[in-house]
Amino acid sequence: xxxxxxxxxxxxxxxxxxxxxxxxxxxxxxxxxxxxxxxxxxxxxxxxxxxxxxxxxxxxxxxxxxxxxxxxxxxxxxxxxxxxxxxxxxxxxxxxxxxxxxxxxxxxxxxxxxxxxxxxxxxxxxxxxxxxxxxxxxxxxxxxxxxxxxxxxxxxxxxxxxxxxxxxxxxxxxxxxxxxxxxxxxxxxxxxxxxxxxxxxxxxxxxxxxxxxxxxxxxxxxxxxxxxxxxxxxxxxxxxxxxxxxxxxxxxxxxxxxxxxxxxxxxxxxxxxxxxxxxxxxxxxxxxxxxxxxxxxxxxxxxxxxxxxxxxxxxxxxxxxxxxxxxxxxxxxxxxxxxxxxxxxxxxxxxxxxxxxxxxxxxxxxxxxxxxxxxxxxxxxxxxxxxxxxxxxxxxxxxxxxxxxxxxxxxxxxxxxxxxxxxxxxxxxxxxxxxxxxxxxxxxxxxxxxxxxxxxxxxxxxxxxxxxxxxxxxxxxxxxxxxxxxxxxxxxxxxxxxxxxxxxxxxxxxxxxxxxxxxxxxxxxxxxxxxxxxxxxxxxxxxxxxxxxxxxxxxxxxxxxxxxxxxxxxxxxxxxx
Amino acid sequence: xxxxxxxxxxxxxxxxxxxxxxxxxxxxxxxxxxxxxxxxxxxxxxxxxxxxxxxxxxxxxxxxxxxxxxxxxxxxxxxxxxxxxxxxxxxxxxxxxxxxxxxxxxxxxxxxxxxxxxxxxxxxxxxxxxxxxxxxxxxxxxxxxxxxxxxxxxxxxxxxxxxxxxxxxxxxxxxxxxxxxxxxxxxxxxxxxxxxxxxxxxxxxxxxxxxxxxxxxxxxxxxxxxxxxxxxxxxxxxxxxxxxxxxxxxxxxxxxxxxxxxxxxxxxxxxxxxxxxxxxxxxxxxxxxxxxxxxxxxxxxxxxxxxxxxxxxxxxxxxxxxxxxxxxxxxxxxxxxxxx
Numbered sequence: 001x002x003x004x005x006x007x008x009x010x011x012x013x014x015x016x017x018x019x020x021x022x023x024x025x026x027x028x029x030x031x032x033x034x035x036x037x038x039x040x041x042x043x044x045x046x047x048x049x050x051x052x053x054x055x056x057x058x059x060x061x062x063x064x065x066x067x068x069x070x071x072x073x074x075x076x077x078x079x080x081x082x083x084x085x086x087x088x089x090x091x092x093x094x095x096x097x098x099x100x101x102x103x104x105x106x107x108x109x110x111x112x113x114x115x116x117x118x119x120x121x122x123x124x125x126x127x128x129x130x131x132x133x134x135x136x137x138x139x140x141x142x143x144x145x146x147x148x149x150x151x152x153x154x155x156x157x158x159x160x161x162x163x164x165x166x167x168x169x170x171x172x173x174x175x176x177x178x179x180x181x182x183x184x185x186x187x188x189x190x191x192x193x194x195x196x197x198x199x200x201x202x203x204x205x206x207x208x209x210x211x212x213x214x215x216x217x218x219x220x221x222x223x224x225x226x227x228x229x230x231x232x233x234x235x236x237x238x239x240x241x242x243x244x245x246x247x248x249x250x251x252x253x254x255x256x257x258x259x260x261x262x263x264x265x266x267x268x269x270x271x272x273x274x275x276x277x278x279x280x281x282x283x284x285x286x287x288x289x290x291x292x293x294x295x296x297x298x299x300x301x302x303x304x305x306x307x308x309x310x311x312x313x314x315x316x317x318x319x320x321x322x323x324x325x326x327x328x329x330x331x332x333x334x335x336x337x338x339x340x341x342x343x344x345x346x347x348x349x350x351x352x353x354x355x356x357x358x359x360x361x362x363x364x365x366x367x368x369x370x371x372x373x374x375x376x377x378x379x380x381x382x383x384x385x386x387x388x389x390x391x392x393x394x395x396x397x398x399x400x401x402x403x404x405x406x407x408x409x410x411x412x413x414x415x416x417x418x419x420x421x422x423x424x425x426x427x428x429x430x431x432x433x434x435x436x437x438x439x440x441x442x443x444x445x446x447x448x449x450x451x452x453x454x455x456x457x458x459x460x461x462x463x464x465x466x467x468x469x470x471x472x473x474x475x476x477x478x479x480x481x482x483x484x485x486x487x488x489x490x491x492x493x494x495x496x497x498x499x500x501x502x503x504x505x506x507x508x509x510x511x512x513x514x515x516x517x518x519x520x521x522x523x524x525x526x527x528x529x530x531x532x533x534x535x536x537x538x539x540x541x542x543x544x545x546x547x548x549x550x551x552x553x554x555x556x557x558x559x560x561x562x563x564x565x566x567x568x569x570x571x572x573x574x575x576x577x
Numbered sequence: 578x579x580x581x582x583x584x585x586x587x588x589x590x591x592x593x594x595x596x597x598x599x600x601x602x603x604x605x606x607x608x609x610x611x612x613x614x615x616x617x618x619x620x621x622x623x624x625x626x627x628x629x630x631x632x633x634x635x636x637x638x639x640x641x642x643x644x645x646x647x648x649x650x651x652x653x654x655x656x657x658x659x660x661x662x663x664x665x666x667x668x669x670x671x672x673x674x675x676x677x678x679x680x681x682x683x684x685x686x687x688x689x690x691x692x693x694x695x696x697x698x699x700x701x702x703x704x705x706x707x708x709x710x711x712x713x714x715x716x717x718x719x720x721x722x723x724x725x726x727x728x729x730x731x732x733x734x735x736x737x738x739x740x741x742x743x744x745x746x747x748x749x750x751x752x753x754x755x756x757x758x759x760x761x762x763x764x765x766x767x768x769x770x771x772x773x774x775x776x777x778x779x780x781x782x783x784x785x786x787x788x789x790x791x792x793x794x795x796x797x798x799x800x801x802x803x804x805x806x807x808x809x810x811x812x813x814x815x816x817x818x819x820x821x822x823x824x825x826x827x828x829x830x831x832x833x834x835x836x837x838x839x840x841x842x843x844x845x846x847x848x849x850x851x852x853x854x855x856x857x858x859x860x861x862x863x864x865x866x867x868x869x870x871x872x873x874x875x876x877x878x879x880x881x882x883x884x885x886x887x888x889x890x891x892x893x894x895x896x897x898x899x900x901x902x903x904x905x906x907x908x909x910x911x912x913x914x915x916x917x
Contacts, residue, residue, distance in 0.1 A: 013846065014846070015844060015845070015846050070715060072715055072885075073885075073888065075884070076715065076881060076884075076885055079878070080714050080715060083878075085838055090716060093715075093716040093835065093836075094715050460838055460841035461838065462836065462839075463838055496842070
């Protein structure tokens with residue numbers, strides 16, 4: 001635990017990527033040299049690459065520890081929490097110094113102490129926590145509480161972890177990326193063998209066994225946010241690109257190896273069990289295939305339809321109703337059937353074909369899906385798969401017009417894929433690349449809304465009022481007794497300088513303080529953008545918006561001229577998806 | 578009528594007709610210390626400790642100043658006024674005001690730990706104590722300064738080994754000199770920003786021993802920067818002045834560095850929690866030592882400290898002042914120079 005706490009401190013204090021990399025390489029190298037460290041190192045990889053075990057002690061217990069352990073009143077602990085913005089850190093600062101106990105390895109902390117906690121009764125859990133904390137050196141406390149709250153990523157990207165491990169293992173990053181897939185799944189308990197498998201030179205046969213059932217690292221698109229004219233030099237002629245719709249579903253990889261099939265989400269969670277609807281499709285797939293695509297809810301039409309027909313595509317909210325369900329009933333599958341919209345073939349006949357050009361992979365994909373379709377039809381069966389249709393136009397301006405139709409078609413915009421491009425790993429950076437995937441999303445919907453509440457942020461924004469609740473007017477300017485109705489919370493889109501300015505405004509215009517929240521005099525208007533809007537009974541405004549964020553600070557706009565609830569609801573008509 | 582009240586211009590003693598650390602121009606301003614939020618421009622006569630006077634002259638220009646030594650009693654309309662060490666910066670004082678058997682003490686800013694450059698804080702018995710509360714939350718508990726300087730020296734050694742300069746941001750008045758007096762001077766040359774060097778001269782003139790320092794322009798060979806400690810005010814962060822130093826690691830010495838978010842927000846490599854203000858235990862210890870029943874809490878976590886003291890049985894109340902900043906700006910941004 002000491003070594004891990006030291007690594008955590010180093011990563012937390014380093015600002016350069018190089019320093020973080022060096023700290024990880026040092027940690028993993030020294031672990032590699034000592035097999036007794038492997039199990040703990042396996043946990044370190046798990047946490048650094050984003051793994052979150054179930055929270056082993058509820059926040060309620062941690063709060064009790066803060067209050068009883070410090071001897072300060074509840075409200076004062078609340079003030080401290082507000083100033084720190086992070087429960088784990090607040091605990092590490094407020095509790096009295098402990099006596100130095102024996103070193104307990106990270107693995108022992110997790111497996112022997114923390115993971116069994118949930119099975120104990122509350123008093124016993126509390127008693128143990130209190131005793132452990134008393135024995136923890138202060139330098140290890142923050143890391144310890146982070147283990148419990150599970151927020152252990154310290155500005156280290158997954159790619160950096162991959163790089164560090166690849167360096168220590170002496171293997172290619174692509175190989176390491178694949179070894180790491182699924183590693184950080186929830187509820188997983190990493191072991192010494194896992195770490196050995198990560199850092200070892202695995203023999204070919206073992207490699208195949210290891211890789212069986214694992215997806216390829218997802219290739220991610222870059223966001224295109226500039227005006228069309230600025231992009232033209234990068235894009236070149238449209239004939240260099242394959243253009244498809246961007247769907248609003250769940251990105252997933254469907255794999256078939258031998259008799260087994262698996263569906264992996266982009267978050268690298270194995271989700272096959274949640275979508276038994278895909279079983280007939282998986283049975284029909286040949287072995288040694290990996291298809292990248294989008295999972296959507298799609299109710300197939302009665303009659304005949306083609307392999308690239310999207311008739312029956314449902315709004316994202318329908319798919320949401322299927323998320324997180326463990327048991328899927330026949331009724332659910334009937335009412336909300338899912339389908340897989342295939343857009344890339346990355347493994348064919350057992351071979352990794354990611355390096356072949358996009359258009360070749362697309363041709364192979366089309367051939368495969370058409371064959372599946374024909375075979376199914378011969379059996380009188382319908383398979384829940386479609387080919388992502390291509391969108392064609394002669395000029396980029398024409399594509400831009402087509403993009404405008406996306407919302408009405410329940411799509412998010414267009415995807416541009418370089419015809420000759422390979423299937424890469426992760427997101428490739430670079431504003432002027434012509435060999436990548438670009439996502440060209442619709443401009444978000446927006447309204448001008450007023451800040452009515454503010455809350456302090458977390459992490460690097462702790463202590464600063466960065467999270468705002470926005471309201472729109474209940475009626476027009478001449479409506480009597482109109483009020484601002486809250487409808488969305490947003491915290492992104494401002495520069496650091498703007499945040500500081502807003503922080504001062506919040507403090508200067510506070511009406512009331514309730515715990516971490518302040519109500520403020522309505523003085524600031526922002527153009528608030530969002531991706532979608534749907535009716536909602538749970539919100540006072542009657543609508544729920546997706547991904548709200550601040551697009552622009554409308555300093556020019558008086559509060560009285562902010563938008564009304566009616567204007568917001570008018571967006572429902574074209575925004576329902 | 579209270580001996581000292583909060584008015585629109587600042588803390589005011591009606592019996593003696595003077596203000597303490599006023600934020601608006603007044604005829605007679607008794608000053609606790611020379612930080613800019615406590616000593617503002619425009620008043621008629623400034624009354625301060627004699628070590629504060631040169632700094633006031635430097636910062637405010639040609640103003641009328643009367644001075645006193647620590648413990649010396651000035652009498653005005655029968656009100657006794659005296660200055661007592663506050664341990665904050667050079668010349669910093671608590672102001673003791675006594676009238677008809679009633680004694681009030683206005684602390685200004687203070688810290689209990691002896692820092693090696695400011696005269697150590699003197700506990701005073703009084704009936705009413707006006708205390709600051711900059712770090713008035715229990716998360717603020719300072720490590721002994723020796724420990725902090727071990728960490729600062731270790732950071733420097735790492736930097737020297739890696740061939741890069743160590744740039745430490747510290748408030749020009751007080752913190753910078755405290756750092757100078759306590760870092761290991763054998764590690765390499767110490768370079769000071771002009772704003773720091775100007776205050777160094779005043780400290781030296783007051784008889785405080787500081788190791789040799791140089792201005793950046795006095796270093797002929799740029800390679801010397803790689804082993805140097807460079808002391809600059811926080812306002813120099815991200816300024817072009819830093820370009821000359823080549824590869825460097827930067828850090829800030831401030832009480833706000835106790836909380837990680839504050840350091841991360843500034844994008845600094847390191848933060849050293851080193852403050853010239855009392856931490857939570859320090860505030861409570863100082864308050865208890867006065868024996869005062871009435872506690873008036875000014876700038877900082879005013880509400881929290883006031884409420885806590887009331888729950889402990891003190892007659893505590895918040896005094897609204899324009900020092901430092903409002904209640905929880907603390908967690909947000911270190912206030913202007915002089916605070917923290």
